[in-house]
Amino acid sequence: MAAGTKGEDTRSTVLGSALSLATQLGLEGVTIGKLAEHVGMSKSGLFAHFASKENLQLAILDEAAARFVALVVAPALKKPRGEPRVRALVDNWLAWSKQDFMPGGCIFVVAGVELDDRPGPARDRLVASQKDWLSTLAGAARIAVEEKHFRKDLDTEQLAHEMYSIAIGYHFLRRIGDPARAERRARTAFERLWTDARAT
Amino acid sequence: MAAGTKGEDTRSTVLGSALSLATQLGLEGVTIGKLAEHVGMSKSGLFAHFASKENLQLAILDEAAARFVALVVAPALKKPRGEPRVRALVDNWLAWSKQDFMPGGCIFVVAGVELDDRPGPARDRLVASQKDWLSTLAGAARIAVEEKHFRKDLDTEQLAHEMYSIAIGYHFLRRIGDPARAERRARTAFERLWTDARAT
DNA sequence: TGACTTTACGCACGATCGTTCTATTTTAGG
DNA sequence: CCTAAAATAGAACGATCGTGCGTAAAGTCA
Numbered sequence: 482m483a484a485g486t487k488g489e490d491t492r493s494t495v496l497g498s499a500l501s502l503a504t505q506l507g508l509e510g511v512t513i514g515k516l517a518e519h520v521g522m523s524k525s526g527l528f529a530h531f532a533s534k535e536n537l538q539l540a541i542l543d544e545a546a547a548r549f550v551a552l553v554v555a556p557a558l559k560k561p562r563g564e565p566r567v568r569a570l571v572d573n574w575l576a577w578s579k580q581d582f583m584p585g586g587c588i589f590v591v592a593g594v595e596l597d598d599r600p601g602p603a604r605d606r607l608v609a610s611q612k613d614w615l616s617t618l619a620g621a622a623r624i625a626v627e628e629k630h631f632r633k634d635l636d637t638e639q640l641a642h643e644m645y646s647i648a649i650g651y652h653f654l655r656r657i658g659d660p661a662r663a664e665r666r667a668r669t670a671f672e673r674l675w676t677d678a679r680a681t
Numbered sequence: 682m683a684a685g686t687k688g689e690d691t692r693s694t695v696l697g698s699a700l701s702l703a704t705q706l707g708l709e710g711v712t713i714g715k716l717a718e719h720v721g722m723s724k725s726g727l728f729a730h731f732a733s734k735e736n737l738q739l740a741i742l743d744e745a746a747a748r749f750v751a752l753v754v755a756p757a758l759k760k761p762r763g764e765p766r767v768r769a770l771v772d773n774w775l776a777w778s779k780q781d782f783m784p785g786g787c788i789f790v791v792a793g794v795e796l797d798d799r800p801g802p803a804r805d806r807l808v809a810s811q812k813d814w815l816s817t818l819a820g821a822a823r824i825a826v827e828e829k830h831f832r833k834d835l836d837t838e839q840l841a842h843e844m845y846s847i848a849i850g851y852h853f854l855r856r857i858g859d860p861a862r863a864e865r866r867a868r869t870a871f872e873r874l875w876t877d878a879r880a881t
Numbered sequence: 882t883g884a885c886t887t888t889a890c891g892c893a894c895g896a897t898c899g900t901t902c903t904a905t906t907t908t909a910g911g
Numbered sequence: 912c913c914t915a916a917a918a919t920a921g922a923a924c925g926a927t928c929g930t931g932c933g934t935a936a937a938g939t940c941a
Contacts, residue, residue: 487908488918505798507707512898525901526919534899585798590853594794597856598705598785611857642866646850653790653849654842656797657811666842673877687938688888712928725931726889734929 492530495520496544497582499537504585507595508538508603538603545588546610553577554617563628564675567621571644571671575664578652590652615641622678631678643674692730695720696744697782699737704785707795708738708803738803745788746810753777754817763828764875767821771844771871775864778852790852815841822878831878843874 485493498520502511513534517527531537557569578587585591589611596604618641625631651667685693698720702711713734717727731737757769778787785791789811796804818841825831851867 486917491918507709507795509707509710513900514897523920524899525921528900529918532900586794591794593853593856594786594791595707597853608857615857639866639869642850642854642863643847643870645854646846646867646870647843649850649853650842650846653793653797654845656793657808657815663842666839667846669839670843670846677873677877686887691888713930714927723890724929725891728930729889732930 488530491520491522495522495527495530496540499541500544500548500588501582501584503541504583504588504591506585508541508592509595511537511541513537535601535603539606541588542592542603542606542610545592546606548582549577549589549610549614552580557621563625564630564679567618567625567675570618570621571648574648575651575667578648586656587652590649615645618644625678631675632681635678640674640678644671647671647674688730691720691722695722695727695730696740699741700744700748700788701782701784703741704783704788704791706785708741708792709795711737711741713737735801735803739806741788742792742803742806742810745792746806748782749777749789749810749814752780757821763825764830764879767818767825767875770818770821771848774848775851775867778848786856787852790849815845818844825878831875832881835878840874840878844871847871847874 495516499511499516502516502519506515513524513528517524520527531540553570553573557566557573560566560569578590589607592603592607593611596607615638619637622631622635622637622640626633626635626637631637647667647670650670651663654666655663657663695716699711699716702716702719706715713724713728717724720727731740753770753773757766757773760766760769778790789807792803792807793811796807815838819837822831822835822837822840826833826835826837831837847867847870850870851863854866855863857863
C-alpha cells in the first residue's frame with residue numbers, strides 16, 4: 482500500500498471499496514452511508530474527502546482508469562511491437578474483468594450503461610477513457626500492420642470495434658452461462674479475427 | 682391500444698412508461714414516486730397495481746420480453762428458413778435497440794448489467810430470456826446449415842455467441858462515438874461472420 | 882338506476898438519501 | 912512537547928424511498 486499522509490491513505494482505501502461497490506451496485510448505488518459503513522467510518526467523515534457525490538463518482542472513474550492503465554496497457558507496452566502486443570492487450574483485458582477488486586465485473590461496462598444517457602462530467606470522463614482505449618487498440622493493430630504481421634489493407638478501426646465487441650460480449654455471456662465456456666468462445670472469436678487480419 | 686378493463690388499460694400504460702424510464706434509469710431507478718408523477722397518478726394508486734417494487738420490475742421484464750418477441754422474433758419467423766431468417770433476426774435486433782419506447786437503449790442490456798450479481802426472480806427471468814434468445818439464434822443458424830446456406834461443420838453456438846457480442850458491442854459503441862458509424866461497423870462484422878459461415 | 886366491485890387517492894410510517902454544520906480527536910512540524 | 916492543521920465524528924435538515932391503511936370516486940352489470 483502506497484504511503485502518504487493519513488488523509489491520502491484513507492481516501493485511497495475508501496476509493497478501493499467504492500470501486501468494488503460500484504461494480505455491484507452501479508455508481509449511483511454507491512451511497513455515502515453504505516460506503517461509510519463498509520469502511521467503518523462515519524458518513525460525514527467520509528464525505529469530507531469528496532465534498533459531493535458527483536466528485537466521488539469522478540474519483541472512482543479516475544481510480545479505475547489508473548488501474549486499467551497499470552494492469553492492462555502498461556504491461557502490454559513492454560511486449561514486442563505488432564501482433565504479440567495486440568495479443569497481450571487482449572489477454573490482460575480478459576483478465577481485467579475478473580479482478581478481485583471488481584466483483585461485479587468491469588466497472589467501465591457498469592458505468593457505461595449507467596451514464597450513457599446522463600450528460601455531465603462523469604459521462605464525459607467515461608466516454609473519453611473508452612475512446613482512448615479504442616484508439617489504443619487500433620494503434621496496436623496499426624503497428625502490427627507496419628510490422629507486416631497483419632495485412633496492409635486491414636481496417637484497424639473496424640478491427641478495434643470488433644475486438645471491443647467480443648470483449649463486451651464476453652463480459653455479458655460469462656454471467657449468463659458458464660464463464661469458462663464464455664471465455665473459450667471469446668478467445669475463439671479473437672483468433673478468427675486475427676486469422677482474418679493476417680490473411681492477404 | 683388494446684382495450685380491456687380500466688385497470689388493465691392503466692396497468693399497460695404504466696408499464697409502457699416504466700419500461701421507458703427503466704432504460705434510462707435502470708430497474709432500480711424506476712421509483713414509484715417518479716413513475717407516478719410521470720403518468721399523472723398518485724403513488725398509492727399506482728402502487729396498488731403491482732403490490733411491490735419487485736413485482737413491478739418483473740412486470741417490466743415480462744413486458745419487454747413480449748415486445749421483443751413481437752418486434753424481433755415473430756416477424757423473422759415469417760421469412761424463409763435459413764440465412765434469410767438469420768438476417769431478418771439481426772435486422773430486427775438492430776432496429777430493436779433504437780425503438781422510441783426505449784430511449785435509454787435495449788432494456789435487456791441495462792437490466793443485464795444491473796441484475797447480473799443480484800440473485801432473485803428478476804435475475805432469473807432475465808437470464809432465462811437471454812438464454813432463450815441465444816438458442817433462438819443458434820437454432821436459426823442450425824436451420825441455415827440444414828438448408829445448406831451455411832457450411833456443415835459450423836459451430837452454431839459459437840456463431841450465436843459472436844452475433845450476440847457484435848450486437849452488444851453495437852449497443853455500447855453507438856453511444857460512445859457516431860451511431861451511424863457504429864451501425865456500419867456492426868453490419869460489416871455480421872457480414873464477415875456470415876461469409877465465414879458460408880465458406881466450406 | 883341501484884348495488885357492488887374495482888380503481889384511485891390522501892395520508893402517514895420508518896428508513897435512507899445527500900449535505901451542512903459544529904465539535905472533537907488525531908496527526909504533523911518546529 | 913506544543914501548537915496549528917488535518918481528519919473524523921455527531922447530530923440534524925429536508926427530500927425521497929417503499930409500503931401500508933382507510934376512504935372516496937369510478938366503473939360494471941342486474
